[in-house]
Amino acid sequence: xxxxxxxxxxxxxxxxxxxxxxxxxxxxxxxxxxxxxxxxxxxxxxxxxxxxxxxxxxxxxxxxxxxxxxxxxxxxxxxxxxxxxxxxxxxxxxxxxxxxxxxxxxxxxxxxxxxxxxxxxxxxxxxxxxxxxxxxxxxxxxxxxxxxxxxxxxxxxxxxxxxxxxxxxxxxxxxxxxxxxxxxxxxxxxxxxxxxxxxxxxxxxxxxxxxxxxxxxxxxxxxxxxxxxxxxxxxxxxxxxxxxxxxxxxxxxxxxxxxxxxxxxxxxxxxxxxxxxxxxxxxxxxxxxxxxxxxx
Amino acid sequence: xxxxxxxxxxxxxxxxxxxxxxxxxxxxxxxxxxxxxxxxxxxxxxxxxxxxxxxxxxxxxxxxxxxxxxxxxxxxxxxxxxxxxxxxxxxxxxxxxxxxxxxxxxxxxxxxxxxxxxxxxxxxxxxxxxxxxxxxxxxxxxxxxxxxxxxxxxxxxxxxxxxxxxxxxxxxxxxxxxxxxxxxxxxxxxxxxxxxxxxxxxxxxxxxxxxxxxxxxxxxxxxxxxxxxxxxxxxxxxxxxxxxxxxxxxxxxxxxxxxxxxxxxxxxxxxxxxxxxxxxxxxxxxxxxxxxxxxxxxxxxxxxxxxxxxxxxxxxxxxxxxxxxxxxxxxxxxxxxxxxxxxxxxxxxx
Numbered sequence: 001x002x003x004x005x006x007x008x009x010x011x012x013x014x015x016x017x018x019x020x021x022x023x024x025x026x027x028x029x030x031x032x033x034x035x036x037x038x039x040x041x042x043x044x045x046x047x048x049x050x051x052x053x054x055x056x057x058x059x060x061x062x063x064x065x066x067x068x069x070x071x072x073x074x075x076x077x078x079x080x081x082x083x084x085x086x087x088x089x090x091x092x093x094x095x096x097x098x099x100x101x102x103x104x105x106x107x108x109x110x111x112x113x114x115x116x117x118x119x120x121x122x123x124x125x126x127x128x129x130x131x132x133x134x135x136x137x138x139x140x141x142x143x144x145x146x147x148x149x150x151x152x153x154x155x156x157x158x159x160x161x162x163x164x165x166x167x168x169x170x171x172x173x174x175x176x177x178x179x180x181x182x183x184x185x186x187x188x189x190x191x192x193x194x195x196x197x198x199x200x201x202x203x204x205x206x207x208x209x210x211x212x213x214x215x216x217x218x219x220x221x222x223x224x225x226x227x228x229x230x231x232x233x234x235x236x237x238x239x240x241x242x243x244x245x246x247x248x249x250x251x252x253x254x255x256x257x258x259x260x261x262x263x264x265x266x267x268x269x270x271x272x273x274x275x276x277x278x279x280x281x282x283x284x285x286x287x288x289x290x291x292x293x294x295x296x
Numbered sequence: 297x298x299x300x301x302x303x304x305x306x307x308x309x310x311x312x313x314x315x316x317x318x319x320x321x322x323x324x325x326x327x328x329x330x331x332x333x334x335x336x337x338x339x340x341x342x343x344x345x346x347x348x349x350x351x352x353x354x355x356x357x358x359x360x361x362x363x364x365x366x367x368x369x370x371x372x373x374x375x376x377x378x379x380x381x382x383x384x385x386x387x388x389x390x391x392x393x394x395x396x397x398x399x400x401x402x403x404x405x406x407x408x409x410x411x412x413x414x415x416x417x418x419x420x421x422x423x424x425x426x427x428x429x430x431x432x433x434x435x436x437x438x439x440x441x442x443x444x445x446x447x448x449x450x451x452x453x454x455x456x457x458x459x460x461x462x463x464x465x466x467x468x469x470x471x472x473x474x475x476x477x478x479x480x481x482x483x484x485x486x487x488x489x490x491x492x493x494x495x496x497x498x499x500x501x502x503x504x505x506x507x508x509x510x511x512x513x514x515x516x517x518x519x520x521x522x523x524x525x526x527x528x529x530x531x532x533x534x535x536x537x538x539x540x541x542x543x544x545x546x547x548x549x550x551x552x553x554x555x556x557x558x559x560x561x562x563x564x565x566x567x568x569x570x571x572x573x574x575x576x577x578x579x580x581x582x583x584x585x586x587x588x589x590x591x592x593x594x595x596x597x598x599x600x601x602x603x604x605x606x607x608x609x610x611x612x613x614x615x616x617x618x619x620x621x622x623x624x625x626x627x628x629x630x631x632x633x634x635x636x637x638x639x640x641x642x643x644x645x646x
Contacts, residue, residue, distance in 0.1 A: 196386030
């Protein structure tokens with residue numbers, strides 16, 4: 001009897017032992033859609049990496065099949081206007097989409113997080129200037145900014161990423177600024193200042209870790225937005241240039257032949273939709289998992 | 297006594313609000329001696345916390361320190377650059393806050409936060425780690441090694457405050473400012489924390505400035521006490537003396553409003569009538585006069601200065617309790633409404 005009592009006392013209280021992140025992971029795992037999406041996206045990343053080294057056919061080799069030919073055992077998603085293998089082109093397109101999606105968000109983080117932290121923490125003139133610039137950027141249509149930049153810089157993959165960042169950095173900056181404004185008033189920030197912490201340490205060591213949840217969610221939602229924007233730019237012909245395939249330009253190419261070869265539009269559209277959906281479901285799941293108020 | 301380690305002279309902290317200027321701290325002066333334990337007592341809004349924050353120049357916006365000197369080792373902290381005062385914070389003068397729940401960063405390991413207090417002042421990482429474990433043991437956190445890795449929410453309130461104290465002591469500061477460190481804790485834990493602070497004060501010789509609204513805390517820990525009211529010091533002196541023989545009616549009322557185990561059963565606990573004054577429009581004359589049972593005509597118009605009322609004891613009062621006892625029967629007074637003792641009320645012909 002005494003032994004059981006001792007065992008009960010020494011046993012750690014399980015739910016309280018979990019840290020913030022393991023707690024979030026536990027909740028994310030319970031969200032089925034988010035989990036399926038995560039699995040799909042992992043597969044997509046793996047496929048995109050494999051496609052660097054090996055695709056069934058070369059994405060640029062013309063005439064490996066009959067032009068406009070439909071799906072078959074040799075060409076799963078058929079062939080396009082020049083007789084190129086659509087499946088191989090989709091795989092390479094996945095690389096482009098992921099590079100654009102993730103690349104823009106990495107840049108958005110590099111731009112938005114420091115600016116947002118500084119504007120929110122120091123407030124005053126710095127904040128006024130940052131807020132003003134954000135509002136100016138919000139005022140100009142995204143497409144106009146991207147088109148002008150691409151015309152000036154030329155349509156390479158890097159420049160597409162830069163153009164998308166130019167239209168998307170404001171959301172992250174504003175989010176981080178808002179978080180910082182709220183967090184800087186918290187007592188532990190005052191306590192950190194009272195212990196002599198340097199401003200950079202307070203910004204990146206104390207405020208940033210507390211804002212990480214919303215930042216991750218924002219970045220996750222930013223990826224599909226960037227992918228869609230790239231597809232849109234490529235669809236318009238100012239994005240990724242041929243022969244490099246992008247899901248957007250593939251759909252655009254297929255549009256002309258939609259009556260005789262609908263697979264040319266359907267295949268990239270489904271790939272695009274699935275990927276966008278997966279990122280959005282994952283973002284939703286992360287938001288629920290990382291929001292301490294949604295503890296279930 | 298030795299030279300004071302901290303001298304505050306005519307410190308003024310103000311807040312510019314839409315309604316006007318709030319004089320949160322209005323020209324206070326005091327000294328702190330090495331190894332001493334000084335209590336600063338007052339109601340909410342008396343300026344005691346702002347005094348503490350002003351010492352380290354941590355006054356929140358839109359507050360400004362508009363005048364005075366804070367001399368620490370003969371160096372005016374108010375004249376230092378941002379970088380210089382940052383070096384003082386946490387190294388020479390540390391501060392612990394009221395609510396240990398919100399004063400620890402929720403997403404960082406507790407022990408790591410203690411480390412950081414030292415890393416901020418250039419101690420190497422491995423040394424900081426070793427000292428943290430030593431400190432956690434010193435503040436009597438059991439199983440310090442495993443507690444090091446715990447996040448704040450995994451600790452109890454008392455344990456969190458111990459961790460905060462460990463953080464405060466990390467760089468062996470000359471002064472530890474404790475801003476109501478026991479208010480958010482339950483009574484038994486309060487007693488443990490006070491005992492811990494008293495022991496540390498004795499063992500390490502760290503001077504403590506204890507900000508509190510609780511006279512009991514002062515009695516348990518401090519050797520000297522400042523009583524603040526509406527941004528000013530109304531009385532100061534050695535604790536025993538102030539408790540035995542308070543001279544300012546406000547101090548007297550504070551002591552009367554303190555529950556005591558040795559009180560007679562039929563004695564009612566008295567609260568101070570009225571509310572703390574609006575610092576946007578502080579009362580004329582003595583700021584306590586609208587609530588004071590012993591006010592006289594002079595109190596309405598003339599502001600009293602701190603004057604010697606006993607050995608080491610000063611009070612800012614035209615009447616003082618000696619006279620209130622003698623002439624107004626303060627000891628027998630049951631009714632402590634404003635003007636009750638002296639029978640002076642506003643609107644009378646003065």
